[in-house]
Amino acid sequence: MKVTTEIDVNPKAYFKHLYSRSLADIKKSTGKDLKLKDLIDGYDYVKMIQYKKKEVPIRMHIGPLIENKFFQVSYETAETKCLYYYDFSTVDDRYYVTYFEDNNYKEETVGNYLGNLKRSFTRKVIERKILDNIELTTTYIKNHEEDK
Helix, strand or coil: EEEEEEEECCHHHHHHHHHHHHHHHHHHHHHHCCHHCCCCCEEEEEEEECCEEEEEEEEEEEEEECCCCEEEEEECCCEEEEEEEEEEECCCCCEEEEEEEEEECCCCCCCHHHHHHHHCCHHHHHHCCCCHHHHHHHHHHHHHHHHE
16 A cells, blocks of 8 residues: 655654654564664664564565655565555655555465455555554654654
8 A cells, every 4th residue: 555645854864753662662572772774774673572472573674765755664574565665755845755565465265365365355454554654653753752
């Protein structure tokens, strides 16, 4: 799914928010203190999450990144692969972000088939949730991070 919308924060601030959150997640998951330059060409790590009362690993990949322009993340579990990115642009002094995500299941099961079918029926709802999430993120940036 791909959605483009205007944002009312500078792409530099939005990009900084994304990489700051990624660096915090890497620190929490691995204990490593990294910098943006460590993510530019790509960085892999494993994080553990709770799923059905068990800890399961997620293989994360941050990058490639183009500073203040493009931010990509992918992750993989035993059952699924997911890729998403943010692509920032400026047109006539207005800022835009294109958000893209793609989920792929490693094997076809009835549950995966039904999940894909449901997503196709609820595409507009999913688009609205993505736009709402972008709006919440820009509000957070304006209130907590911009110009700091």
